[in-house]
Structure formats: structure tokens, C-alpha cells
Amino acid sequence: MGRKRTKSGKIRLAEVAELAGVSPITASRFFRNPEALSIGKRTRVESAAKELGYVPNLAARALASQRTEVIGVLIPSLTNNVFSDVLRGIYDASEGSRYSIQLSNTRYSILQEEKLLRLFLAQKPAGLIVTGIDQTPESRAMLEAADCPIVQIMEIGPDPVDMMIGFSHYDAARAAVAHLFEQGRRKIGFVGARMDPRVQRRLDGYVSAMKDAGSFEQRLVVTTATPTSVTLGGALFADLLAREPNLDAVFCANDDLALGVLFECRRREIAVPDQIAIVGFNDLEFMASAVPTLTSVRTNRYEMGRTAATMLIEAIDGQRPEQPVLDLGFKVVERQSSLPRHSDSRPAVSGAGATNKMVALPSSHD
Amino acid sequence: MGRKRTKSGKIRLAEVAELAGVSPITASRFFRNPEALSIGKRTRVESAAKELGYVPNLAARALASQRTEVIGVLIPSLTNNVFSDVLRGIYDASEGSRYSIQLSNTRYSILQEEKLLRLFLAQKPAGLIVTGIDQTPESRAMLEAADCPIVQIMEIGPDPVDMMIGFSHYDAARAAVAHLFEQGRRKIGFVGARMDPRVQRRLDGYVSAMKDAGSFEQRLVVTTATPTSVTLGGALFADLLAREPNLDAVFCANDDLALGVLFECRRREIAVPDQIAIVGFNDLEFMASAVPTLTSVRTNRYEMGRTAATMLIEAIDGQRPEQPVLDLGFKVVERQSSLPRHSDSRPAVSGAGATNKMVALPSSHD
DNA sequence: GTCGTTGCTGGTAGCGCTGTCAACGTTCCT
DNA sequence: AGGAACGTTGACAGCGCTACCAGCAACGAC
Numbered sequence A, B: 001m002g003r004k005r006t007k008s009g010k011i012r013l014a015e016v017a018e019l020a021g022v023s024p025i026t027a028s029r030f031f032r033n034p035e036a037l038s039i040g041k042r043t044r045v046e047s048a049a050k051e052l053g054y055v056p057n058l059a060a061r062a063l064a065s066q067r068t069e070v071i072g073v074l075i076p077s078l079t080n081n082v083f084s085d086v087l088r089g090i091y092d093a094s095e096g097s098r099y100s101i102q103l104s105n106t107r108y109s110i111l112q113e114e115k116l117l118r119l120f121l122a123q124k125p126a127g128l129i130v131t132g133i134d135q136t137p138e139s140r141a142m143l144e145a146a147d148c149p150i151v152q153i154m155e156i157g158p159d160p161v162d163m164m165i166g167f168s169h170y171d172a173a174r175a176a177v178a179h180l181f182e183q184g185r186r187k188i189g190f191v192g193a194r195m196d197p198r199v200q201r202r203l204d205g206y207v208s209a210m211k212d213a214g215s216f217e218q219r220l221v222v223t224t225a226t227p228t229s230v231t232l233g234g235a236l237f238a239d240l241l242a243r244e245p246n247l248d249a250v251f252c253a254n255d256d257l258a259l260g261v262l263f264e265c266r267r268r269e270i271a272v273p274d275q276i277a278i279v280g281f282n283d284l285e286f287m288a289s290a291v292p293t294l295t296s297v298r299t300n301r302y303e304m305g306r307t308a309a310t311m312l313i314e315a316i317d318g319q320r321p322e323q324p325v326l327d328l329g330f331k332v333v334e335r336q337s338s339l340p341r342h343s344d345s346r347p348a349v350s351g352a353g354a355t356n357k358m359v360a361l362p363s364s365h366d
Numbered sequence C: 001g002t003c004g005t006t007g008c009t010g011g012t013a014g015c016g017c018t019g020t021c022a023a024c025g026t027t028c029c030t
Numbered sequence D: 001a002g003g004a005a006c007g008t009t010g011a012c013a014g015c016g017c018t019a020c021c022a023g024c025a026a027c028g029a030c
Helices: A011-019 A024-032 A040-054 A056-067 A083-093 A108-124 A137-145 A169-182 A198-211 A230-243 A254-268 A303-318 A349-356 B013-020 B022-032 B040-050 B058-065 B081-094 B110-122 B137-145 B169-182 B197-212 B228-243 B255-268 B299-315 B349-354
Strands: A070-075 A098-103 A128-132 A150-155 A163-167 A190-195 A221-224 A249-252 A277-282 A297-298 A325-327 A330-333 B070-075 B100-105 B125-129 B150-155 B165-168 B190-193 B220-225 B251-252 B278-280 B295-299 B323-327 B330-333
Touching: A011 A024, A011 A040, A040 A254, A040 B125, A056 B058, A070 A083, A070 A221, A070 A303, A070 B165, A083 A098, A083 A303, A083 B081, A098 A108, A098 B100, A108 A137, A128 A303, A150 A169, A150 A198, A150 A303, A163 A169, A163 A303, A163 B197, A169 A190, A169 A198, A169 A249, A169 A277, A169 A297, A169 A330, A190 A198, A190 A230, A190 A254, A198 A221, A221 A230, A230 A254, A230 B299, A249 A254, A254 A277, A254 A349, A349 B013, B013 B022, B022 B040, B070 B081, B070 B110, B070 B299, B081 B100, B081 B299, B100 B110, B110 B125, B110 B137, B125 B299, B165 B169, B165 B299, B169 B278, B169 B295, B169 B330, B190 B197, B190 B228, B190 B255, B197 B220, B220 B228, B228 B251, B228 B255, B251 B255, B251 B330, B255 B278
Parallel strands: A070 A098, A070 A128, A128 A150, A150 A163, A163 A325, A190 A221, A190 A249, A249 A277, A277 A297, B070 B100, B070 B125, B125 B150, B150 B165, B165 B323, B190 B220, B190 B251, B251 B278, B278 B295
Antiparallel strands: A297 A330, B295 B330
16 A cells, blocks of 8 residues: 655654544644543554554654753662662662653763763753762852752762652661661771762761761771772771771661671671671671671662652643652661671571571562 | 744754755755765765754654664563663763664563564564563564664574574573583572573473483472572472472572572571582672682673664664574683582681672673 | 623744755865 | 866755644533
């Protein structure tokens, strides 16, 4: 049947309209707002589209409507487990919606972020998800001038551009240190790597908690700008021990470092938790499985990504949330590595039992 | 100065052309093929664009030119460390090129993959990266009919659609088992989770190596469809031990499982490697840091992503590689966990030393 | 019966850019 | 000197879709 097609052989909206016996604009409406059509035309267009296998041309749609159905996401790293959980949440929430995700990596540089932001905004995204609250003034101005909803994720701060979802890294670190104090620890070291703003605020929280207790000493803090790794955790811990042999606990800025510390303790035959307590940050899956099981600060990364994308999509569709700033909180998950000193340090079968309670993290499966 | 702008206040190509005193089409050429312009016009357009802060409208470009500058990437999972390394390579290679990445998650479903493929192809991507060689017949047909370069990643097989980059999971598994045999192991178990096609081929490799040695027994194989985790590694290992108490080695389909096995051994006070040897797969960063350090099969994930994207971009630009199928190989990195039985099982300071040699994996930093 | 009002539909006119082709000036060859 | 060949430039006509507004029928209020 001699229907005319585009050179590339693709079916256009006009073909669908012709087959359905309606005007192109009516067919167009079917895909954007089916309720606006009478039931008769609606079903006619629907079956015509299905018969022809019509797929809309997004470039033409974007050009004509002056907006895209793209959600821009700016994150500082793809390597980091933390962000892959967040991303998974974002992708999960965007699936099924008509929006697609455009991801870019700022590599922990706010200047790079500014550049990418300029690029993104020029394409008129439907919405934007940006990491953190430490944008350059120019970025900040662009974000405020943008005519699309924006969600800042990973942490909460005083002055949201638009929406915000995260938790207080400062408070979380204070809580971790408080937990160690409760367990009777006093010489508590801090180990941190790749000191991005959020890790910095964890350090600030640690410092403030230590100062409140009158226990702060500068030499208890070991940090580096190097990207984090398990191996690095061991090395930084070795440093820390050299500075303070009487250390009785370590608060690690993330779980990889904590695992490195655990391995280094094993290597040096330092008993955990009897000699040294370990607390990590993020509560990755392996923390519950280690021997001894490792205490960590649980953060809701998957949920953060998912909620951010959901809020954003609702805002794009005109449903602004009542609560534009959402504190997802955190939880110090207490495990064997921070038990008090005089308890039995050798976890037996009950150790495996304690482990099993921790299996079903909401954020660790897909 | 009364330059006319678009309603949205954006600068268009026409404005740039006007300021530069050239026709719009000449300005357009400047952005796509600057060499075609005379030097005078080139600099005039360049400075005009800079002065106005011009950013091209990609939707208009895509519509007019009938092609996009988008590279579609289909991967089965975002959670998996393996894919985040590959992705990082892809993003790194695409940065600086004019192509942007459009990512979608098939969730290990080839039907979902088929659906996404249809969607992607309708937008005429500049190129496509797909995971593996197990597409549905429909997907396969679409890929073959696609008029853009395609790279299949993660493994190599007999019948590439176009380009292909990866390694043989079958051979890698055989090599791992051969290594264990060389170390004097005989009762070698297999632990696997989320049995996707590549894990399945690792199992096939294991089975064939065991059969070659006349050592294969079905009960030595423990697998599950559940997503992988460290905790799961411990549980599967416990299963395996119950079936075969005289086990002397475990080959794990990935490193998370291997770490879980290590922790379970520690919990049960099974000496590694004296009683049981452990070999993992992928060589994640922590393997070199564990106590004892863990043997693993190193795969070049970051490089795989990076090379795939580079090859693809070159092919888009008309430079087809001489070598359309690239085997990146693998390497059994031998560490303490698979040392022969009679060696000293208690790594001392030298253990930490051995660890340090393994720090600088090409794929573990960014 | 006239006048809104509502619900649905269609015509027109672009969105901002690039493919195509023609035309120009310059250089080089015969 | 004439013509071919090349490098450079511009005019024109869309790409496929949607915003905008107009039109039309059906209905109810006065």
C-alpha cells in the first residue's frame, strides 16, 4: 500500500494520522495527552500507531516544543560505590516515566561541574539533579536562573536552590564518635581519603565531637587527597598508629578504608574490638559479613537517588512536594567491631548469626 | 545593539553568523568542520561565538542532519562493580569527543534489552555498545540492520555483529582451575551467583577443566540465581562444605563471593590456604589487601570500556579498526590464598609487602 | 432564538539547524 | 588565453513535530 515514508524508511506521525484518518496534530495529542481525544479517535490512533510500529522522533519533538524530556544528573564519580547506589535509584525511578537520564561526571571538580552545567542548561533539560551544596557562585546563579526543577542530593544544607535530599554528614560523624565514647573509647583516630566536601564535613563532625569531650588532638587525624581504597585504609591506619600507639578506636570516613584497617589489624595481630574499635561509614554490604562484623553509619543511598528522581519528575509534572527539603537521616549500625573492650572478642557461631540480621539492606540488591 | 533573539533569550546560529558577517551556513560549518573555512572567517566566527556565548541546539541539529551524536550503551546492571569500571572507561573515552552517552539498564533480561534496543535505534544513535553475545534473534536482526557501528563488550564469541571486545570467560575459568591443580589441589568447588551467561561460561570452563582432570563431581558446584554479595559467598560456601567436607579449594565466580568465603573460613577457623585455597574472579582492588591476600583472575574492565568507546568513536568517524575483534585477555594473579598447602599459612610482615605490589591496578583509580 | 461555554479537531507557521546544489573567485594547466 | 579544477561561500528547502489559534458542533442559560 503506497504510504509515503521518510527517506530513512521511518514512520512519521503523519503516516499514523493518515492511517487513523485524523489530522497529524490530533495524533500528536494522542501521545502527549490521550484524555483530550474522544474515545473513538483515541483507539483509532492507538491501533494505527501499533500497526505501523511508530516511534516518535524525539529531536523533532524537542525542537518544536522547546523542551526536552531529559533529566540531567551531575555526580562527582562513577567509581565510588556510594554513587552507583544513588544512580541505581535514579535510573529505577526514571524507568517507566517518559524521561531519560543524561549523566555526567564532574570528577570532584566544581569548575568541571560549572562547565557541564552550562552545557546541560543550554539543552533545556526537564530537570536537574546535582550533587551537594558546594557549587561555584556562577553555577549557583545558573541553577537559580534555570527554568526547570532542581534537586540537590547527598546532603542537606541551609540554602536549597530548589529541592534537596540527603542527610547531615556532620551529625552522622558526631553520632559515630558519640557511639565510640559510649563504648568507653577515648583515643579515637580519624582516617579519611579524597577529602571532598562531604568527607570534610564528616571530619568537622568528628572534630567537634572530640572537642566537646576534650579529647581532640590534631595527630589523631590522618587524611589524604588520594582516591580511597581498601589498601589505602591499611596504609593510613599504619600512619595513625605510628603517631599514636595508644589508639583505642578508628572512625573511618568510608567503609573501604574501614575494611583496610581491619585487614591491617589482622596483619599486625591487633585484636578488634579488644584493642581497637573500628567504625566505618555508608554501611556497604560487606560490613555485616566481615569477621568481626564491622560497625558503620548506614546511609540511604538507593532511596536517596530514587526519591530525588521521583520528586523531580513530580515537580516537572507540576506537583511540587510540600516538603522540598528531605532529611533521609542515618543510623549507626552497631556491630562487633565497636563492642566494649572487655566483651568476648572472639566471635563464634553467634557472630554469623549477627551477620545474618544485616543481609537485607534496602540498597544492596537490584 | 538590537540583535534579534529567540523568545527564550537563547543565542542562535543566525546571531553568531550576523555578528561575524557571514551566512548562517558558514557559521554552521565552523562548528562541524572548521578546516573548510578560510582562516579569516574562521576566526571571525570563533570570536563571535565566544562573545555571544553560543551553544548549539542539539535537537535542531539532530533533526536537520538526521543523526544524533549519542552513543547508546546497554548494560545488564548498575550495581555490579564490574560494570561501573567498564562504564567509567566508556565515559572517560567519550569525554572530549562530541558524543554523549545514553545509558540503559537491561537488568539481565534479553527481552528488556530487545525493547531498549528498539527504542535506541529509533533515535538513530551514532553508535551502540551492547553487553555480551546472547541477544534474542530479533535483537540480533536489529543490530545487523542498524546503520551505525556497534561494539559488543564483556566477552568474545564466534560471530560478531560488528566489533567486539572482551575475553573468554571459559578460558579464564579453565586457567584458574589449572592454577589450583598446579598448586596440588584436587577437590575444587565452584561457587556462583546470579548465573548470567558470562558466569555460566565460567562454570562451563570450570566443569571442562575438572572433567579433563577426571575430578568433576556435580556436588562440587553450588550456584544460585540470587544477586551476588559477600554475605552470599559465605552462605554458599557453607553449603558446599556440607556437601563435601574434604574440599581443598574454592573457585568463586566473582570476588565478592571470594571475600565472603574468606570471612566464612575465618568464622569457622578454617586455615586459608592451608586447609582451603580460594580463587576469585575480576581482581577487585580489595583482593590484594585481604589477609591472606586473595588470588584472582584479573580482567581489564576499565580498559575494555575505554577501548570499546574509542573504537566505536573512530568507527563513527570512518576509521574502522583493522582488528574488529579484540581479545583483552586475563591474568591469574597468584596470591597467598592459593599457595600450596605446606607453605607457611600465617602471613607476617611480608604479607603486607606482597600486598603493596598489587596497589596500582589500572582499573581501580580515577 | 441568541449568546456564551465547553469539548474536540484541524490549519498554519514555525522551532534552529544542515543537506544539497549552484555560484563565485582563484589558481594551475595546456 | 581558455578552460578545468579547486577551495570557499551562500540560497533554498526542508527535517518531524508541536504551539497557537480558529473553527465547529453540542449544549445550557437567559
